[in-house]
Amino acid sequence: MSTAGHPFRDNVTMLRRNLLHARRYPSLTLNLLLTPVILLLLFVYIFGDTMSAGITGGPGDRSEYIAYIVPGILLMTIGGTAIGTAVSVASDMTEGIIARFRTMAISRASVLIGHVVGSVIQTLMALAVVLGVGLAIGFRPDATPVEWLVAVGLLALVSVSLIWIAVGMGLVSPNAEGASNLALPLMVLPLLSSAFVPVDAMPGWFRWFAEYQPFSPAIETLRGLLLGSEIGTRNAVLTVGWCLGLTVLGYFWSKARFNREPGS
Amino acid sequence: MSAAAHAFTDSATMLRRQLRHMLRYPTLTLTAAGVPVVFLLLFVYVLGGILGSGLGGPSGGRDTYVNYVVPGVILMTAATAAQGTAISVAMDMTEGIVARFRTMAIARVSVLTGHVLGSLTQTLLSMTIVTGVALLVGFEPTAGFAEWLGVIGLLVLIIFALTWLAVALALKARSVAAASNMLTPLMVLPMMGSGFVPTDSMPAGLQWFADYQPFTPFIETLRGLLMGTPIGNNANLALGWCALIALGGYLWAKKLYNREPTQ
Incomplete structure (x- = not known):
């Protein structure tokens, strides 16, 4: 078997392990x-x-607000499942299973990749549930099949980036509780974005932060795809930029932490 | 010395114990204030502009909303502190100190009374912090001296009632985590009342619940005293709920505490 074949098989094994955990x-x-x-x-x-x-x-209309809020809630769901990833990684690190894996002839990266791919699958399932609740209470997107595909791609991209960051957080945490606390901003940041209210309704000093943090451009892009509102080049570029930046940062941070010897 | 005097002395001793705890672990007081302060800042600075405009009023916007939301946040402080009390009581019950107290010649009720009075002091401190932050972010109450006295009296009654309920729930709980979880609904009730938006903006079924749950009359009475809005029958409802919750909590807590530990 080729050297490339080994890591792939190891990744699949670790992915299966994570999916079994999720099911159990x-x-x-x-x-x-x-x-x-x-x-x-x-x-x-x-x-x-x-x-x-x-x-x-104008007069209050709940159905209009449903359309506004659902994209933000979907991205908050990704933040929530990323916290779960951080907790899961921290548990693995403290419970001794990683020490066992280190002694085995398996690709080192596969342990982390298994966590990431497993979490992305879990996240997409969670997003489907939340979207289902949204549809049940009156969310009516007008996206075309192509826009739906792009929206799913965007959600997957955001998931990958936040999950790699969460893996890094899980690796640097002393225990599961610490990982949960460290990853909490992933749930809080959507509250400080355009998820619930437009950023121009926020005070000037705060608006700047809300506009440029990772969640706002991602929410505006998703909102545009699902509801046909204006996306703007800036939001699309910022979203892709943040996703790529966070993915690269999370990947190298996680790899560096994981490859350190346990005692160091 | 009479039995009543004994009980009073023992309660004072237990109160002193609780106040010592409070001084040694100031984080508990700060935590009780922390959650409501975060909610206050979030609802004023992030959501306040929109919610204020949605409420209408003379000027709309954030300034209107600060004055609307503060009474609800102050009562959220009481709920957060009640959760802290439940945790404290559950810790006492599980860590063996209460078993030690049972063997001593002290009034049984004094252990619980100490918790309640200590919690009352702590919650009033937390509320002072929250009110201070509210004033800093633009809260402008119109209350006179008499109204402020009414506010303090009402808050003492509400804290007293919620604390007895928290003590009872903590005694019912099997662990510290369970005690904490049992009190979570108390945190949510101000949001499902008129704390953050008027109840008439809610769907019919939810509006009915919001109108008749305890926190709505608490909030409306407090808002009336602080801001001069009409109180109506809410004051009577608030006092009725306080009496009912306090009495129910006290009798339930006493019954649970007097049971033998093995039961």
Whole structure:
């Protein structure tokens, strides 16, 4: 078998391991799904009318706000599942299984790649559930099949980038709880973006941060794809730039941390 | 010395114990204030412009919304602190100190009373911090001296009621984690009341629930005292809920505490 064949087979084995974990312990995935779903229901049914009235300047209409909020909630879901990845990696690192893997003739990168690919699959499934809830409560996207494909591609790209960062966070954390706390910004940042309200409704000093942080351009791009609103070159470029930057950073950070000897 | 005097002395001792804890671990007070402060900043600076415009009012926008949201956030502080109390009681129950107290010649109720009075002090401190932050971000209450006295009285009653409920739930819980989880709904109730948006902007079923749950009359009474908005029947409802929750919590907590540890 070629040297390239070995890592591929190892990656598949590690992916299978992660998917088995996900199947055996669905509670972690469900807990992480719960936050975006609760926020979706809370913001639509409790704040929806008032939010809609504030955004449009007309009478409150909950259905208009559903259309506005769902793209942001979808990206928040990715942040939530990325926290799960950080916790899972930290658990692996502290429970001794990695020490066992290090002694085996397997590709080193495969352990991390298994986590990443497994998490991306889990994330896409979680996104399908959240999107289902969105559709059930009245979200009506008008995207064409091509736009849907691009939207799925965008969500996958964002997932890969955030999950690589989460893997790095999991590797530097002393335990699962520490990983959960360290990765918390991945859930908080969407709240400080254009997910729930337009950034121009925020105070000047804060607006700059909200506009240029990774989630806002990604949300605006997704919103444009699903609902036909203006995307703008800036948002598309920023989204792809952030995704590539975070992926490269997360990958090299994770690789460097993982390749260090356990004692060092 | 009479039994009542004994109980009073023992309660004072237990209160002193709780206040010592509070001084040694100030993070508990800061945490109780921290969550509401984060909510306040999030709802004022991130969502406030839109929610304020949605509410309408004379000027709309963030300035209107600060004054609207603060009473709800202050009551969220009471809910957060109640969760802290539940954790504290559950820790006492699981760490064996209560078993030690049971063997001593002290009034049984004093252990719980100490927790409640200590929590009351701690929550009022946390509320002072939250109100201070609110004033910094633009909260402008119109209350006079009498109204401020009414505000303090109302908050003491609400804290007292929620704390007894928290103590009872903590005694019912089997672990510290369970006690913490049992109190989570208390954190959500201000959001499902009139704390952040008027109840008439909610769908019918939810509006009915929001109108009749305890936090809505609490918030409306507090808002009326601080901002001069009409209170109506909310004051009576708030006092009724306080009495009911406090009495229910006290009797339930007493019953659970007086059971033998093995039961």
